[in-house]
Structure formats: structure tokens, C-alpha cells
Amino acid sequence: MKFLANKNTLVILLIVLIVLTPLLMNRGAEFGGADGEAQEAVLEMNPGYEPWAEPLWEPPSGEIESLLFSVQVAIGAGAIGYVMGVMKERKKIASN
Amino acid sequence: MSKKIILAAFVGLMLVVTPGASHGMHIMEGFMPLGHSLFWGAVSLPFLVVGILSLKRSLKEDRNAKLYLGLAGGFVFVMSALKIPSVTGSCSHPTGVGLSAIIFGPFATTVVGTIVLVFQAILLAHGGITTLGANMFSMAIAGPLVSYGVFKLLGKAGVRKTYVIFLAASLGNLFTYVVTAFQLAWAFPGGPGGFGGALAKFMSIFAVTQIPLAIIEGILTAMVYSMVMEYVSSEGVTILTNKA
Numbered sequence: 001m002k003f004l005a006n007k008n009t010l011v012i013l014l015i016v017l018i019v020l021t022p023l024l025m026n027r028g029a030e031f032g033g034a035d036g037e038a039q040e041a042v043l044e045m046n047p048g049y050e051p052w053a054e055p056l057w058e059p060p061s062g063e064i065e066s067l068l069f070s071v072q073v074a075i076g077a078g079a080i081g082y083v084m085g086v087m088k089e090r091k092k093i094a095s096n
Numbered sequence: 097m098s099k100k101i102i103l104a105a106f107v108g109l110m111l112v113v114t115p116g117a118s119h120g121m122h123i124m125e126g127f128m129p130l131g132h133s134l135f136w137g138a139v140s141l142p143f144l145v146v147g148i149l150s151l152k153r154s155l156k157e158d159r160n161a162k163l164y165l166g167l168a169g170g171f172v173f174v175m176s177a178l179k180i181p182s183v184t185g186s187c188s189h190p191t192g193v194g195l196s197a198i199i200f201g202p203f204a205t206t207v208v209g210t211i212v213l214v215f216q217a218i219l220l221a222h223g224g225i226t227t228l229g230a231n232m233f234s235m236a237i238a239g240p241l242v243s244y245g246v247f248k249l250l251g252k253a254g255v256r257k258t259y260v261i262f263l264a265a266s267l268g269n270l271f272t273y274v275v276t277a278f279q280l281a282w283a284f285p286g287g288p289g290g291f292g293g294a295l296a297k298f299m300s301i302f303a304v305t306q307i308p309l310a311i312i313e314g315i316l317t318a319m320v321y322s323m324v325m326e327y328v329s330s331e332g333v334t335i336l337t338n339k340a
Contacts, residue, residue, distance in 0.1 A: 011315050018308045022181045029185025034305045035222070037186055038280060039124055041297050045287030051126030055221035068220060069177045076173030080320070083167040087327035 121188055121276060121302065122216065122231045125224025132283045137229030140206075143237045147206035154200055161200075164324075165208075168196035171320060172212055175313065182305040190313035191272055194265030195320060197240035198247050205244075209236025234275035243268030261321045266314030273302040 022029075042049060059065040128136070155161045175192030182188060196205040213231050217223045223231045247264040251257075277298035285291040 008319055011319060015312050015315055018312055019180055022183045022185070022308070025183060026181075026185040031181045031185060031187050033179070034182075034184075034186045034188045034301055035122060035124055037301045038298060039127060041301060042127055042280065042284050045294060045297070046284050049284070049286075051124070052130065053126035053224060053226040055125045055224060056218065058221035059219075065220065072177040073174050076170040076175075076177070079166045079170030080174065083163050083170070084323060084327065086163060087324065091327050 121191075121235070121273060121306075122213070122223030123227040123276060123280065125217065125221070125226055127224075128227045128230055128279075128283055132279070133226050133229060135229075136227075136233050136279070140229045140232040140237060143203060143206045144210055144232070147203040147210075149203075150201060151204040151207050154204060164199050167320075167324065168199050168205075169208055171195045171317075172208055175316070176212060176216075180309050180312065182308050184300075184305045186301075186305055188273075188302070188305045188309055190309050190316070191235050191239060191269050192313070192317075193235060193240050193272075194243040194261075194268045194313065195317045197243040197268060198261065198264060198317075198321065202237070202240040202244040205240035206232065206236045209240065230279050231276075234272045234279065238275045239268040239272035241268075242271040257325075258318050258322060261318040262314040264314075265317035266310040269310040269313045270303065270306055273306040274299070277302045 022031075059068060151165075155165070158164075172192035172195075175190040177189070179187045179189050191209075193205050193209050196208050200208075210228075210232050213223055213228060213236065214225075217225050217228060243264040246267050247260060250260040250263060277295060280298045281291055281295035285294045287293050287297065289296065
């Protein structure tokens with residue numbers, strides 16, 4: 001278990017490194033969404049294309065959008081934590 | 097029993113509140129000609145039907161399946177909300193569907209992925225209803241199929257489990273974006289390079305951006321999987337070892 005914890009710490013550090021590298025390498029970049037870039041590419045290559053549908057609703061601001069994202073992560077992480085806890089306890093009970 | 101009700105309520109709430117993912121990957125509303133939209137919808141629909149049946153069977157066969165569903169669903173929610181910067185100077189996010197594909201199989205994962213895509217389209221204006229079929233095919237069908245295939249093949253070859261899971265999730269993630277690039281190039285081959293040029297362009301936008309993210313997804317999936325396997329009591333393992 002202790003070994004696993006150490007190994008997990010190492011891989012988490014690796015993830016942090018992977019995330020930080022682009023930020024340091026590409027300081028001037030916008031870091032916008034890849035989907036937005038695809039949208040631009042479509043219109044650039046096909047100037048005549050008219051998108052024929054619009055989103056029904058969009059979050060009114062970046063703040064609202066990040067609120068929704070935080071809620072999403074909180075719920076997901078809560079579910080994972082809950083399930084892990086249940087499984088850990090079940091195993092404890094089963095092994096007693 | 098009450099635990100199950102709480103979990104069901106939790107999963108239900110999760111499905112309703114989910115805002116889904118911003119900037120990332122999905123083909124935007126209206127950005128697929130009508131014929132292509134219908135084609136991908138028609139291709140994806142049978143997978144959804146088979147998926148619902150497969151998920152129902154899993155839930156019936158294994159009393160722990162609801163727990164795993166909560167876990168796999170939660171994982172997709174967390175992963176698809178993490179917009180991560182990439183070497184290309186833009187952001188994208190992991191899909192999180194690899195874990196579900198490994199636990200429940202590729203078809204049941206179509207259901208999980210579709211639910212996320214629908215709510216993303218409705219609540220966050222990412223992806224879209226008209227492009228749902230195309231997005232389902234890349235993220236909820238092709239990606240999970242690759243993850244599951246890699247998991248089965250390498251699993252049989254006796255490669256160490258952690259590496260198998262890592263590769264399954266990473267390759268599934270990467271393949272999702274390769275499919276997206278292909279779908280867009282097929283629909284919009286209008287540039288000077290024709291289909292090939294468009295494919296190269298969309299690949300550079302989606303697939304290259306995705307490489308570091310695929311690695312992250314692989315690592316996290318392997319971590320969560322190994323934790324699950326550590327906690328799982330012997331009677332609960334069925335679904336994790338033999339589900340198709």
C-alpha cells in the first residue's frame with residue numbers, strides 16, 4: 001500500500017509536469033479550445049459554408065461557465081470518492 | 097438498499113446537472129452538413145440500442161454494477177471537465193470513457209458517453225444536437241471500442257495490467273480525435289489540399305493537441321483502476337473480468 005502511494009505520488013507529479021510544460025514552452029499562446037480552431041479551419045477552407053444550426057442556449061458568461069464546470073467536477077469527484085469508500089468498507093467487512 | 101437509493105439519486109442528479117465539457121473536441125452545432133449529420137446519426141443509433149441492452153444486462157447480473165457505474169460515470173464527469181493546455185498552444189480535455197469501456201465493455205459505454213454529450217450540447221453549447229451522431233461515433237463508440245480492444249488483446253498477451261490499462265485508455269482517447277478529424281475532413285474537404293489536406297489540418301488541430309492529454313488520461317485511468325482492484329472483494333470481480 002505504501003509503495004502504491006509513493007508510485008501514485010510520482011505519477012501525479014508526472015501529470016503536473018505534462019500540464020506545465022506547454023505553459024512554459026508556449027508563453028504567447030492563447031490556449032483557446034481546439035474545437036474553436038476547428039471551426040475557424042472549416043470556415044477558412046470552405047468560405048461558403050453556413051452553419052445551419054445554433055446552440056439552443058449558451059452560458060451567459062465565462063463565470064457561469066466555470067461555475068458549471070466546477071459543479072461537474074465536484075459531483076464527479078464526489079461520486080468517485082463515495083464509491084471508493086463503499087468498496088473499501090465492503091472489503092474490510094468481507095475480510096473480517 | 098438505502099445506499100443504492102442514494103447512489104441512484106446521485107447518478108440521476110449527476111446526469112441532470114452535468115454541464116459537460118467546454119472547449120475541447122466536439123464538432124460544434126451546425127458544423128456538419130445535413131447529410132453527414134443524418135449518416136452519423138444512423139450509424140450511431142444501433143450502438144446506443146445495443147448499449148442500453150448491454151448495460152441493463154450488466155446491472156442485472158452483478159449487484160455491484162451500480163457502484164461501478166457511479167464510478168465510471170463520475171470519472172467521465174471529472175475528466176471531461178478538465179481543460180488542459182497542450183503543446184500546440186490550445187486546450188482540450190480527456191474523455192474519461194476508457195475506464196467505462198474496460199469495466200462495462202464498449203457498448204454500455206456508448207450510453208454513458210451519449211448522456212454526457214447530450215447535456216454538453218444542451219447546457220454548455222459544446223458539441224450540438226445536429227452533430228450528436230458524429231460526436232457519439234467518435235467519443236462514445238470508436239474510442240471505447242479501441243480501449244476495449246487494446247484491453248482484451250494485451251490482457252491476453254500477458255502484459256502487466258497497469259500498462260494494459262494505460263495503453264487502452266490513451267489509445268482510445270487518441271483514436272477519438274483521429275475519428276473527429278476524419279469526420280470533419282470528410283465533410284469539409286474544400287481547401288486546396290482536398291480531403292488529404294483537410295485531414296492533415298484537422299489532425300494537427302485535434303490529434304496533436306491530444307497527445308499529452310492522452311498520456312494523462314492513461315495514467316489517471318490506470319491509477320483509478322488499480323485502486324478499484326485493490327478494494328474489490330472477490331465476489332465483485334465478475335464484471336471486471338469477463339464483461340463484453
